Every structure is written in C-alpha cells, then in structure tokens.
C-alpha cells in the first residue's frame with residue numbers, strides 16, 4: 001500500500017485526538033450524509049456540527065487565531081485536522097463565513113466590522129454566501145457589473161449574482177460590486193456585505209441536472225446598503241477578492257475527501273460476491289483502480305510538499321492552481337469509477353430523499369451515479385481548470401502571448 | 402462501403418425519424434414524458450408502430466421488414482440524438498432478435514408480429530445482480546416438478562419492466578453439472594404467479610425493474626427454447642443490442658458536440674467568444690474526431706452483424722462498444738466543462754446527455770466488459 005510518511009509523534013498524537021473526537025462526537029445522521037458524498041448539508045446539520053467543534057476550543061475555525069476564538073494552530077495541525085475530518089466523514093468546514101470572510105476581515109476589515117461580524121460566524125448564528133459570479137462574468141470575473149451607487153450614507157445596489165451556493169440557506173452575502181467604471185476593469189470594484197433580508201433582494205433557486213438545489217441567482221433591485229458595509233477601501237475589491245481566493249489552502253485539492261471516497265470504492269471492489277467475481281479480480285477495473293491510487297498518492301505528496309515543505313511561503317502561488325486542477329480531476333475519475341463499479345445498481349434513480357436503507361452501504365441506489373454527475377461541478381467552480389491552467393502557464397512557466 | 406440503395410433507404414429513415422422526433426420530442430416535451438409513468442409516450446409508441454419502425458429489425462422470414470442492420474442503426478442514432486427513451490431497444494430490437502434466433506417459425510412469427518405491431522412489449526430478463534455483465538453466470542434455475550417447469554431466481558435492470566407484457570427469462574436447467582450446463586429461455590407473461598417486479602426510474606429518465614421469480618411456472622411448451630446453442634444465440638442477439646446502443650451513443654455524441662459548438666460560439670468572456678480560445682478549439686477538435694471515429698466503428702458493427710457470425714462478429718461489436726462508450730462519456734464530460742456552470746443546469750440539455758450516455762454505456766456490458774471480451778477473443782484468434 002502507498003502510505004504517506006507519518007509526522008512527528010506530537011502531531012500523530014494530535015491526529016489521534018482529533019480522530020477520537022470525531023468518532024465520539026459526530027452525530028450519525030450527519031456522518032451518513034457525508035459518507036454518501038453529500039457536499040451541501042442542511043443548515044441545521046451544519047450548525048450542529050460547527051457548534052460541537054466550537055465548544056471544543058474553537059475547532060470550527062481552524063485557521064483563526066486565538067484572539068478571534070480559533071484554536072491558533074500551526075499549518076501542520078490544520079493539515080492533519082482537515083485530513084481527519086475527511087477520513088472521519090465529518091462535514092466540510094463552513095467555507096464562506098469561516099474560510100473566506102473571517103480571514104478577509106482579519107486583513108481588511110475595520111475593528112467595528114470584526115466585532116460585529118466575527119462572533120456570529122464563530123457561533124454559526126449567521127450564514128454567509130459568496131456573490132462573485134454574474135451571468136455575464138464567470139471566468140472573466142473582473143467584467144462584473146452589478147452596480148452600487150452612492151446615495152447619502154447608503155449605496156443602492158442593482159443587478160444580479162448567479163451560481164451563488166447556499167444563498168437559499170444564507171442570511172448575508174459578501175461579494176464584489178461595481179462602484180465605478182474605470183479604464184482597467186479590475187478597478188472600480190468594491191467588496192460589500194449585504195443583508196439578504198433587505199427589501200429588493202430575491203433569491204431564485206437553480207436546479208442542477210442531477211436534481212439538487214445548491215446554487216441560486218440573487219437579484220438586487222434598488223437594495224439599500226449602509227456605507228459601513230464596505231470592506232476595505234472603495235475600489236479595492238479586486239485585490240481583496242484575490243486575497244480571499246488565495247486563502248483556501250488546506251483542502252482545496254480534496255485529497256483526503258477523495259481518499260475517503262477511494263476507501264468506499266475499495267470496500268466495493270474487494271467485497272466477495274456470492275456466485276460472482278470480486279470486482280478487483282476484473283483486470284480492467286483493477287488497472288483503473290490502481291491508476292487512481294497512484295495518481296492520488298502523487299497528489300497527496302505534492303500537496304504536502306507545497307503546503308508543509310521547507311520552502312513554504314506565505315502564498316503558495318500557482319501551487320494552489322495545480323492542486324485544484326489535479327485534485328478535481330482525480331476526484332472526478334474516482335467518482336466515475338465508483339459509478340461504473342456499481343454496474344446495474346448504478347442505473348437506479350431513486351431521489352436521495354426517498355431512498356430507504358437498501359443495505360449497510362452508505363451509498364443508496366443511484367448515489368454512485370448521482371455523485372459522479374454532481375461532482376462534474378468541481379472542475380468548473382472556484383476558477384475553472386482552464387483558467388487555473390492559464391495561471392500556471394503565465395505565472396509559473398512565463399508563457400505569454 | 403454502403404451501396405446506393407442502402408444509402409437512400411438510410412436517408413429516408415433518417416429524415417422520417419428526425420421529422421418525427423423534432424415534432425414530438427423536444428427537450429421540454431421529453432421532460433414531461435419522463436416525469437410521468439410509464440416513462441415513455443404510448444402515443445408515440447402507437448405512431449411508431451404505424452410507421453413500421455418496430456418491424457424494421459425483424460426479418461422478412463418472420464413477417465418483418467427485414468431492414469439491414471445499417472437501417473436499424475440509423476433509426477437508433479436518431480433516438481440517441483434526441484435522448485429518446487422507450488421500450489424500443491428492449492422489445493423491437495433485443496427481444497425480437499432473441500426470439501428470431503431461438504423460435505421455430507410459426508410460433509416465433511406469432512409473437513414477432515405482435516412485437517412488430519407494438520401490441521406486445523417483451524423485455525429481456527437476462528442479467529443477474531451477481532453476474533455484472535457475464536452472460537454465462539446464470540443462477541436462475543429451471544426445474545421440473547410434477548410435470549411443470551418452474552423458474553426461480555432474480556434478474557436486474559430489466560428495461561421497461563413496467564411496460565412489458567412478457568419477460569424473456571434466461572435460466573439454467575436445474576441439476577446441471579459444472580462441466581455440462583444447459584440453458585433455457587422462457588417467454589413468461591408478466592402477470593404469471595410468482596413474478597414480482599420492483600420498478601424504478603433510471604438516471605436517463607427511462608424505466609427498469611428488478612425481477613424476482615419464485616417458482617414461476619413456464620407453462621407453454623411452445624414458449625420454451627433450449628439447446629446447446631442457447632447462450633451463443635443470446636450472445637449474438639446481444640451483439641445487435643450493443644450495436645444499437647453504440648449507434649445511439651454516436652447520435653448522442655453528435656448532438657452533444659453541436660450543442661457545445663453553439664454554446665462556445667455565442668458565449669463571450671474576456672471580450673471574445675469562447676470559441677476564439679485556442680485551448681478550447683483543440684478540445685472541440687478532439688471531441689469532433691472522437692465522433693468521427695465512433696461513427697466509423699458504429700458502421701462496422703452493422704457490417705459485422707450482417708456479414709459475420711461468431712467470433713468475428715463478437716470482436717467487432719466489443720471493439721466498437723468499448724471505444725464508443727468511453728468516447729461518448731468523455732465527450733459528454735467535456736461538453737459540460739466547456740459550458741461552465743451553465744452545463745450543470747437541469748434546464749440545459751447537456752447534462753442530460755451525460756446521464757443518457759452513462760446509462761447506455763453500462764447497458765449490456767460496460768466498456769471494461771467489452772474490452773475484456775475483445776482481449777480474450779483477440780488472444781484466441783490466430784496471431
């Protein structure tokens with residue numbers, strides 16, 4: 001078996017503590033959803049798990065310093081913690097509030113904003129979503145034109161944001177808005193916080209083709225936003241947005257999530273089939289299975305080298321792009337393999353909500369294929385893999401047209 | 402190469418099918434149809450029967466139109482283009498071919514006429530949960546007790562079991578020795594006592610069923626076929642079925658490419674059409690070339706089925722299914738990727754092509770199965 005080298009004994013003890021904690025404290029009904037590869041959990045389940053972690057020394061916000069209620073961990077501890085969450089089928093951390101907005105406010109927020117907003121994130125009283133993309137501005141984010149116009153001590157916002165994950169669960173949205181039209185489109189963009197309960201905000205659900213509701217279009221019609229909700233300086237939004245996107249380091253490649261998926265596939269592959277042949281004894285399957293394992297190991301060791309290696313820097317630069325590309329590619333491969341592994345069982349389309357317990361397996365009928373379909377989103381979102389390749393070409397290899 | 406008259410006939414079928422589907426099977430109409438039971442349009446079914454499409458795969462000897470395989474595949478390809486789902490593949494293609502292979506003339510002709518007129522829908526109940534796609538692995542037994550033949554076992558992914566009036570059940574005769582196994586095939590009315598079906602939707606919007614057989618009496622001796630050749634004949638019929646699936650996949654690939662080309666030519670980012678990015682152009686060229694290769698292999702399956710039997714036919718069909726299934730899945734994934742987030746939307750057709758292609762690629766043997774079958778045939782052939 002390919003296994004990553006262990007860390008020093010202190011960290012391995014830490015790992016053990018985390019593992020035990022998850023085993024004992026993670027509620028079963030939440031564990032099951034994650035084990036079935038559900039990414040977007042109902043709000044009450046997210047809150048429940050978040051608060052369990054919070055009450056254990058602020059583990060809900062692993063990258064936050066102690067002064068803001070986080071555990072103040074080292075990079076290594078954060079890395080191990082994320083690994084154990086994934087392997088223990090615990091939910092992903094709340095990405096928008098905890099992963100993105102919190103650290104952005106540490107860096108760019110006013111004292112007053114930090115005091116007002118951070119405690120509600122820490123306590124999971126407020127749910128955030130991210131409003132960057134617009135119908136006409138996806139990869140070309142800087143072309144965004146959802147407008148904010150000053151009016152006394154308020155801004156009036158008009159336009160719409162699209163593909164907004166979890167907007168239907170959220171209370172607030174942070175995002176980039178057009179505050180002025182400048183020669184360079186990256187200028188004149190402002191980072192703004194908007195209460196979704198404001199008059200003039202409409203959240204329209206959008207359905208994904210395998211029948212889930214994760215994303216939305218958010219419309220702003222003459223929405224009034226107090227000026228104090230601007231983060232950083234007016235027109236500084238692009239820089240803040242870039243900073244925010246660079247924050248996500250631990251877990252973007254989803255290495256440990258994919259390892260957990262691989263573990264489920266392994267069980268399927270090595271299971272004895274009464275009257276039949278074990279899947280792993282089919283050479284063509286076995287070869288694809290082994291190839292996925294090798295690729296995943298290469299990725300894991302690359303991730304470690306980038307995040308925890310000797311030359312680790314404040315910014316991991318194009319390493320983030322590489323991890324995102326390879327991580328989502330391998331993840332997609334493993335999901336496809338799992339769907340195909342399920343053979344006849346893979347066809348069955350019983351909505352998750354209606355599936356009874358077919359067996360002990362966390363995958364209910366239809367899940368394997370549904371997951372394969374649903375995870376097609378990962379090479380598209382948070383900067384498509386094509387855009388990430390453009391970044392590597394330009395910044396790492398110095399290839400320019 | 403195809404001769405002129407086949408070419409003309411193909412064009413006729415293609416035009417007729419395209420017109421019919423354009424009129425009756427828009428993406429929106431399809432959505433309504435698959436949302437409701439029985440998961441296909443019975444009106445279309447009747448109309449298609451009137452158009453003679455169900456007689457097309459049945460040979461003239463048995464009262465059909467005896468269309469060449471190329472003609473049948475032309476129709477299926479059109480189905481693939483529009484994501485058309487119905488019991489056609491199960492009944493008019495697969496079951497009809499199995500019955501032709503197995504039945505003596507008068508008996509076979511009677512059933513085939515009814516399949517051909519669309520009155521009767523017969524679904525093959527061949528594959529079993531433990532067997533994956535291995536036709537030789539049959540745990541369903543046919544045993545004789547007090548003069549009656551009784552079937553017991555389980556079948557899975559029986560296409561449109563909800564709509565079928567009859568099931569074509571493959572069983573192994575009880576008491577067989579490992580070294581000498583006999584198989585038999587039974588045409589069983591679905592309402593026979595002991596037949597229990599669980600119906601479900603499949604991801605592509607079609608329907609299928611799991612079937613339990615608990616001492617089901619196979620009553621009519623005319624409807625039982627057996628002999629040394631049972632499995633071989635079924636496997637040949639499955640070749641036609643896989644050729645049909647491959648043709649559907651090719652149709653789906655073509656449509657997916659067209660959708661994607663339309664999209665990249667209209668969507669603007671960075672002040673230019675997506676189609677102007679060279680890295681995307683290359684991806685589309687690769688998709689296009691995979692379509693072309695798939696089309697050629699699909700035509701080869703038609704030739705193999707009409708001109709060869711045995712290993713020569715098997716190897717061609719498996720080569721095609723394996724290559725086409727992989728290519729179709731890859732193209733569908735690429736199509737979604739090139740649509741960006743729009744590609745994930747339920748209202749867009751492109752994701753539904755991925756679902757259909759995925760289902761078809763698994764049906765009657767996935768790419769791995771056909772790759773293994775190809776390999777083993779290849780190793781047996783002279784070097």
Ligand SMILES: Cc1cc2nc3c(=O)[nH]c(=O)nc-3n(C[C@H](O)[C@H](O)[C@H](O)COP(=O)(O)OP(=O)(O)OC[C@H]3O[C@@H](n4cnc5c(N)ncnc54)[C@H](O)[C@@H]3O)c2cc1C
Nearest residue numbers: 130132133138139163164165377381384386738739741742
């Ligand atoms: C499930 C899901 C959740 C999401 N959640 C959020 C969210 O919460 N908040 C938010 O703001 N956004 C969210 N997004 C949006 C996501 O960030 C965008 O989809 C992504 O940035 C791509 O933009 P687009 O969809 O408009 O595709 P486009 O930009 O239209 O791109 C279409 C295709 O063209 C390619 N392409 C574009 N430009 C180039 C180029 N220059 N060179 C080569 N190829 C190119 C792209 O890679 C892609 O393959 C989400 C998306 C999905 C699918």
